[in-house]
Amino acid sequence: MQQIGKNQLSILIIVFLIGSTPLFELGIKAKHDAWLAMILAAAAGLLLTVMYVHLQRRAPEAELAELYKMHFGRWIGGGIGLLYAVWFAYESMRNVRDVGELTMMALLTLTPKWIVMLLIISAAAYTVSKGLEVFVRVVQLLFPIVAASYFFIILLLFIARLPDPQHLLPILENGLAPVVKAAFPDLLSFPFGQMVIFLVFWKHVSEKKIIGRASYWSMIGVSAFLVFMNMLVMCVLGPELSAITALPLLEVVQLIRLANFLERLDVVVTLLLFIGLYVKMTALYMASVFTLNSVTGIAYRYCVMPIGAVIYASSFLEPNNTYHIWIGLDITLKIVPLFQVVLPFLMLVVGVRKRYKTN
Amino acid sequence: MNKWKLLLPLFVCMLAVGCWNRVELNEIGIVSATGVDWKDGNWVLSYQVVIPQAISGMSGVGGGSAASVNVFSTKAEGFRAAISKASQETSRRLYFSHNQIVIVGQEAARKGMAPLFETYLRNHDARETVSVFLSKGSARHMLEQLIPLEKIPGAAIQRMITNEEINSSTYRQMTIHQVLLDLMGATKATGIPGLVVSGSRESMNRADKLSQTNTPSKVRLFDLGLISEDKLVGWISGEESQGVMWLKNHVKRAVIPFACTEEAKGQKSSSIRIIHAETKLRPEPSGGKWIMHVDAKAVGTLMEYNCGGDLSKPAQVEKAEKFIEAEITSIMQKGWKAVRKYRTDVVGFGNVIHKKYPKQWAEAKDNWTELFPQTTLKITVRVKLNSAGMSGSGFKSEQEKRRS
Amino acid sequence: MNKKNAGPLTPLSPSLHANAEAIRNRFGGSCDIVVRFFRSDAAPDRELAIIYVSGIVDAETINESVMEPLMSLKLPQHAYVKGGKLLEALRNCVVSIGSIKDVSTLEEALQCLTDGLCVIMADGSPAALIAEVCGGEQRGVTIPQTQTVIRGPQHGFVENIRVNISLIRRIIRSSDLHIQMHKIGRQTHSNVAVLYLHGTADESIVKEVYRRLAAIDIDGVLETGYIEEFIQDETFTLFPTLLNSERPDTVAAALLEGRVAIMVDGTPLVLMAPTTFFTFFQSPEDYYQRFDIASFVRIIRYAAYVVAMLLPALYIAVTTYHQEMLPTTLLISLAAQREGIPFPGLIEALLMEMTFEVLREAGLRMPRAIGPAISIVGALVLGQSAVQAGIVSAGMVIIVSFTAISNFVMPEFNMAATSRIIRFVYMLMAGVFGFFGIFISVLFTLIHLTSLRSFGVPYMSPLAPGPTKQGIWRDVFIRLPWWAIVLRPLDLSLRNPKRRPNGRKPPAQRHSDKP
Structure with a gap:
């Protein structure tokens, strides 16, 4: 039985939620009020997390699929579990594709995507085959790099006096409506609603009691950080520029020029991007393997390679970047609330009627 | 060992197909300044390409043995099309990431600078930290001027505006980023400093002219060009x-x-x-x-x-x-x-x-x-x-x- | 230990000459077997013999403590000693040697002979007396050759395991220091000692060491390297999972930290387990110097390791893929250097790195006397001339040299060796994918590192997984003053995790400046 500790859980939540999020100016539909939309979505995400933790407490030793089986019976629950496995694999595939697209856009413009994606998916598959413990340790090793890089970037931005708080004004220019529209469901689904994945991992936490506290606090911390990064990008680029650039953080970092030598730091951002995407992709991949394993009973190690192959193969289905982003932002975000909100909520209701106790 | 068997083909095909983006340092032409002109319905782009050997001082370059930059132009109807034509007249791939300044000729600025901004937003190697200037004459003429004390004229002009901004604040360094911020903001207007070649009509385009103690003409900052939407609408004086x-x-x-x-x-x-x-x-x-x-x-x-x-x-x-x-x-x-x-x-x-x-x-x-x-x-x-x-x-x- | 090659045992015969003949025959009449028959006044009617292997025994001890008492003995009461009691009487009253025992089979006698003991036999007794007279020529205790310190003890292990054990005993004067001896090797019958501090070392790890040692079946063990490859957790890794040292103080420190030490007769290098990644960055001198400088040097070491692994790869990536990262002036001077260089950056780097590796191997293997010649060839011919001839760029020479020097900073040679190999993988990946390649290969390295274990201890602890107890960090990346290091560094459920009570250093007597 693989076990992860309290700090490891917090770090996993932090790095998973950060992922690649700060690279994009999320909620830009609300223009300079994007950060308000972030806060709204984060608060809603926290509520969702409370619900997930509550569900987990009903059966601390069960993971996602087992919870569904417990609530809806073997067949329906198993079916839902399979759906989740597919969804996790799909989300993982999106991250693989993101790596391919972003590398093409920002780093290696001529290198074919297939090899880049093959490399990153093999890193993920290697991690998944080693198991959760190794994955969490890798995240632990990457965490200081991520933290230091963000700190460094933020510090340099302030030294270069790039952020201008004026860009955040006027607050709520068009009222609350656009902010709410930006927050729901898009911002809630990505990144905050993705906390649902931890229903798979919480089972492996050695101290079950601290799950709630550790998860809430790390989530609050991450949300604060994400909101801050969102504001920072807005302060540097202004609403109009942030809306039209594909990778706002990359744009922001390109603007840093200090002492004629601290410039062109985009590679730090690209590195952060890869780390974030890798962590997200691997976590989702692993969740998919775990879920498939607990639904079908096929041994963990036999699930790794097939799912990896499926993820890799399906990442070629979308013909180009525009398509990829369109599917991701317009279609996926409309479907995922099913997994993040509707199904867990149903489970909550069923559980209340069945009078499951939480310990 | 299973995983080694899996890694081996990966490694082999990696090496077999490798090195797509590789560019050696002696295969690139480092562009230090770019000029944009509009002539007869075509964009004329001029590039100031650095000649590394002339600069790094290995061969004891003194006052005027060889020019440290080379300037040439290409023209086409589109912006990037003009740049891509450069490969027809230079042996090296033009490398824009170290471009310091962009000079826009008066004609081009009156025509509209939208294609320039479009290029900067869409391309990764074009950086928004580049300083923008307007030129009263043709932009190419500005690029050809050598500047005393400095090896790379593009970098020199960039330092000139920094110096000016810090010490007398008559003009401000306008990077593409700032120009974009202004033009996309509420007012859609901005001011960009202009350049002229002052002094006699003689062009400072030969390295041996730098061997004198005074130069007959020099590049200097002059007037502020007012931009509205994306076009030059007029000039105002330094004061x-x-x-x-x-x-x-x-x-x-x-x-x-x-x-x-x-x-x-x-x-x-x-x-x-x-x-x-x-x-x-x-x-x-x-x-x-x-x-x-x-x-x-x-x-x-x-x-x-x-x-x-x-x-x-x-x-x-x-x-x-x-x-x-x-x-x-x-x-x-x-x-x-x-x-x-x-x-x-x-x-x-x-x-x-x-x-x-x-x-x-x-x-x-x-x-x-x-x-x-x-x-x-x-x-x-x-x-x-x-x-x-x-x-x-x-x-x-x-x-x-x-x-x- | 070697149950597997224990064939049928031959009992000694009562006839002295038959026994002596049997021993001679078993050794195939080797010339270094000395068999000397003599008579003693202790038992004038019976012939005695002393057998030993010349060269591995101390001839002086044999003469003074065995032969002389036996031959000069004139005490009448011993004349009554008859039959089987003779050897017992000799052992009890005559032979003045500390360690002595009886054996009754030929195989045991043979084993003792090759261990450097002498066999005393008497006609009529089907047994033999074994006296320990080990000796012979060997190297004295000298300054360690491979791990030098400025401040700290200056003696190192030698090839003799008994001397080595004594060196540890002299440092840790406690009955808790337990030492178990094993014999490994069908032919070499090498002595392998397991040392641990009872009550401090994790018992399960000690048991695991025994178990893994017992499973070794090989004809000979010449060095701890043999043992290491048998008992390490993971074979297919570039990273060493066992520490070795030829310094008694290092081994003693490891024992105090709860590790288990494994010594092999015939080599001055001692293995220590379990070992984590960070142990390899700790030099014994860190603990003898002031903590501030020790911490500084330790950070330098980590940085140097990263440099040694990544610098050439980064250089390749930056100069062939990401030129925009360089400051303009640097880019221009590098570009000027590269004019006219015939090779692409990757090939140039591989060429120079290979050259350096060859130079280094040559430097290790050549006779001492021609050492300076190598440095002249290396520095002048390959460095300066290659640049002047325009075959490699000056920047590349700087990079390769700095990488090489960084590699020498590592206190543990086997960890430094790791970076020598991984570097090439990184360089290839950087040459093909630029930074992305470096990222992927470093990621693979990290995943691999975190999946390693050394005797059950995660290799990257206490960084990943994080420390289970507060305060373990005080001796990982930096070293705090000794009074602050309360816990033993291994993050195990040790029975005795604290090395000192909590609290600050004992306050010094304050001397007031006031009159």
């Missing part, structure tokens, strides 16, 4: 530009000559060095039009004072401060008049109103070009002399005191 800088709160340090009257008239024989300045704009709606309260504060040190009076007395210092305040007010007024003439809101009044009165702005923004010149300016300036320099009353007054 007016300084007024704009004051209004926009871009003054960092400056030396301001002033006269000994409170009306800012007469011979400006004294001067002050401003070491800190801050301008605040406060809009106020008044019957469909706007009043702009301009509140400027400046701290400075006296550098030269020929107005008589004993500066060791506080009253006299206050008097001097009044003179300076008057002078700064008059500078701002000049700038404002110039800008008003062109109906281009480079001072960013629109932005301020947008932040403060979003609702009223929504109504005003459509005919802002009409409303903007009708804005009333209420300028208050407060100057603080934190030091009168190292002498008290001054040479002349001391002399007179002795005489009496």
Whole structure:
């Protein structure tokens, strides 16, 4: 039985939620009020997390699929579990594709995507085959790099006096409506609603009691950080520029020029991007393997390679970047609330009627 | 070992297909400056390419053995198309990531700079930290000029504007990013410093001309070009530009000559060095039009004072401060008049109103070009002399005191 | 230990000459077997013999403590000693040697002979007396050759395991220091000692060491390297999972930290387990110097390791893929250097790195006397001339040299060796994918590192997984003053995790400046 500790859980939540999020100016539909939309979505995400933790407490030793089986019976629950496995694999595939697209856009413009994606998916598959413990340790090793890089970037931005708080004004220019529209469901689904994945991992936490506290606090911390990064990008680029650039953080970092030598730091951002995407992709991949394993009973190690192959193969289905982003932002975000909100909520209701106790 | 079996084919195909993006250092032509001109329905792009051997000093390059840059142009109907044509006349791939400045010729600027911005936003190797200049003549002519003391003219012009921005604040360094911020903001207007070749008509395009102690002509900053939407609408002089800088709160340090009257008239024989300045704009709606309260504060040190009076007395210092305040007010007024003439809101009044009165702005923004010149300016300036320099009353007054 | 090659045992025969003949025959009449028959007054009617292998025994001890008492003995009461009691009487009253025992089979006698003991036999007794007279020529205790310190003890292990054990005993004077001896090797019958501090070392790890040692079946063990490859957790890794040292103080420190030490006769290098990644960055001198400088040097070491692994790869990536990262002036001077260089950056780097590796191997293997010649060839011919001839760029020479020097900073040679190999993988990946390649290969390295274990201890602890107890960090990346290091560094459920009580250092007597 693989076990992860309290700090490891917090770090996993932090790095998973950060992922690649700060690279994009999320909620830009609300223009300079994007950060308000972030806060709204984060608060809603926290509520969702409370619900997930509550569900987990009903059966601390069960993971996602087992919870569904417990609530809806073997067949329906198993079916839902399979759906989740597919969804996790799909989300993982999106991250693989993101790596391919972003590398093409920002780093290696001529290198074919297939090899880049093959490399990153093999890193993920290697991690998944080693198991959760190794994955969490890798995240632990990457965490200081991520933290230091963000700190460094933020510090340099302030030294270069790039952020201008004026860009955040006027607050709520068009009222609350656009902010709410930006927050729901898009911002809630990505990144905050993705906390649902931890229903798979919480089972492996050695101290079950601290799950709630550790998860809430790390989530609050991450949300604060994400909101801050969102504001920072807005302060540097202004609403109009942030809306039209594909990778706002990359744009922001390109603007840093200090002492004629601290410039062109985009590679730090690209590195952060890869780390974030890798962590997200691997976590989702692993969740998919775990879920498939607990639904079908096929041994963990036999699930790794097939799912990896499926993820890799399906990442070629979308013909180009525009398509990829369109599917991701317009279609996926409309479907995922099913997994993040509707199904867990149903489970909550069923559980209340069945009078499951939480310990 | 299973995983090794899996890794092996990966490794093999990796090496077999490898090195797509690889470019060796001796396969790139490092572009240090780019020029944009518009001629006969075509974009003419000029590149200043650095010749590394001539610069790195391995072969003891002295005053004028070889030029350190090479300039050439390509033309086409599209921007990137012109750049891609460069491969027909140079052996190396042009490398733009180290480009320091972009000079836009007057014709091109009047035609519209949208394709330039489009290129910068869409391409990864084009960086928004590049400084933009307008050129009164053709941009290519600017690129051809060698600059004394410096090896790479592009970098030299870039340093020239930095120096100017920090020490006298008449012009401001406008990077593509700042230009974009301004043009995409509420007012859609900005000012870009211009370049001219001053002095005789002789072009400084030969390295051996640098072997003299004086150069017949040189590149210098001259006038501020006003851009509205994406087109050049007019030029304002350096003095007016300084007024704009004051209004926009871009003054960092400056030396301001002033006269000994409170009306800012007469011979400006004294001067002050401003070491800190801050301008605040406060809009106020008044019957469909706007009043702009301009509140400027400046701290400075006296550098030269020929107005008589004993500066060791506080009253006299206050008097001097009044003179300076008057002078700064008059500078701002000049700038404002110039800008008003062109109906281009480079001072960013629109932005301020947008932040403060979003609702009223929504109504005003459509005919802002009409409303903007009708804005009333209420300028208050407060100057603080934190030091009168190292002498008290001054040479002349001391002399007179002795005489009496 | 070697149950597997224990064939049928031959009992000694009562006839002295038959026994002596049997021993001679077993050794195939080797010339270094000395068999000396003599008679003693202790038992004048019976012939005695002393057998030993010359060269591995101390001839002086044999003469003084065995032969002389036996031959000069004139005490009448011993004349009564008859039959089987003779050897017992000799052992009890005559032979003045500390360690002595009886054996009754030929195989045991043979084993003792090859261990450097002497066999005393008497006609009529089917047994033999074994006296320990080990000796012979060997190297004295000298300054360690491979791990030098400025401040700290200056003696190192030698090839003799008994001397080595004594060196540890002299440092840790406690009955808790337990030492178990094993014999490994069908032919070499090498002595392998397991040392641990009872009550401090994790018992399960000690048991695991025994278990893994017992499973070794090989004809000979010449060095701890043999043992290491048998008992390490993961074979297919570039990273060493066992520490070795030839310094008694290092081994003693490891024992105090709760590790288990494994010594092999015939080599001055001692293995220590379990070992984590960070142990390899700790030099014994860190603990003898002031803590501030020790911490500084330790950070330098980590940085140097990263440099040694990544610098050439980064250089390749930056100069062939990401030129925009360089400051303009640097880019221009590098570009000027590269004009006319015939090879692409990757090939140039591989060429120079290979050259350096060859130079280094040559430097290790060549006779001492021609050492300076190598440095002249290396520095002048390959460095300066290659640049002047325009075959490699000056920047590349700087990079390769700095990488090489960084590699020498590592206190543990086997960890430094790791970076020598991984570097090439990184360089290839950087040459093909630029930074992305470096990222992927570093990621693979990290995943691999975190999956490693050394005797059950995660290799990257206490960084990943994080420390289970507060305060373990005080001796990982930096070293705090000794009084602050309360816990033993291994993050195990040790029975005795604290090395000192909590609290600050004992306060010094304050001397007031006031009169």
